[in-house]
Amino acid sequence: MPRSSADEIVLSYNDAVLRKSDLGILNGAYYLNDRIIEFYFSYLSSLHPSEHILLVPPSIAFWIMNCPDISSLTDFLQPLNLPSKKLIIFPVNNNDDVAVAEGGSHWSLLAFEKTANVFVHHDSYGGINKNHAKRLYKTIVPYTNVPGTRYIECDCSPQQVTGYDCGLYVLAIAKEICGWFDSDLPKNEDSWFARVVMRVKPEVVSGFRVEILELITSLRGTN
Template sequence: MQMDKVVLSYGDSLLRSSDVALLDAPQWLNDNIIGFTFEFLASSLVPSRAERVAFLSPEVSQFIKCCGSEIKEFLQPLDLPNKDLVLLPVNDNAGSEAGGTHWSLLAYLRRFHGFLHFDSSPGTNAPHARCMAKNLSILFGGNLRYEEEEAPLQHNSYDCGMYVICVAEALSEQYVLGCHNINLQNITPQYVTQKRKEWKEIIRGLSCQPQNSGF
């Protein structure tokens, strides 16, 4: 049996060949791929903006959902109340471990004074996103706004994770550019399909660098 070899070690992310294979349709993305893409996007921001944006991993996001008031001490080092933009992947898994069947994106925007939830299958993850927003409000020191935001819609049963990545990337790019309005019109099914290929190329390129290689 072929070993599930390590393909890339990048920051706190470790990707194996089975993880990278999920970027081929019609596969669902797992915590490892989403965690890596978020870490890569965070590291790609210019330093002056990077300190004002937080990309939270799926593990941290799930902890926020499951642990309620305990999050305050745990998240203090992340300095989230002083961020302008916080991006959290939302999963419909009710437990504390990895799993679930659907991904969406919760975003805290300081200029909005609250949270926007982007779900490519509207309504599916709303209860989970609301729970996360409520728990995070404890950290931010009050009840903040929460809205279900119009999001690009998936046209299949497996691209929800890719929509999370694409919307998170778009929001961070628009923040860096100083855009006041959210524009996600370019995130079409064709765009999402192309992004699967682009992320595979990014991983391949990084894996060729000696400091990142899993070999």
């Protein structure tokens, strides 16, 4: 059976693949899917090439949080080499059903920073994903091999003004955290939070769809 035009691949970037339907999501007022978030995380990894930074794809973050056999995670996580990372960023989705691909209705972000020894949850919609983020934190923290790690719900996280931009906030916040990590700013949550609050404004996020579309266009031109 022939593929529909919506399934047409428009860009392969590292391990991420974008299809024509993904461009439609970015062109409208729609909830971001896994592929777009994976692509932008992959782009940030290229923009900040460091063995100490890890941006975890949505599918891997989802499986860590929902894996029915926790004992199997040791082998699953070994290639990620988590103890060597100083900054790890996870997308958090509130889908609880491992049988449903790309389910859920909200994205948020969980970040681990090793110097401050802290996991921080950024939620752009009043913390509705906090239980999912806490579950991910409790699952992953033993594999970082860092004792005494703290968990923080960031109460100053920028808040979305629409019902569909949560994924854009995840990408915008991830961008600023990576920029903060590569800067000369002190490595503590205060300077991190200040940068996110200052730079991730609704008017910035509202233009982020166009920015990502322009990025895709430029990368297609170099392929």
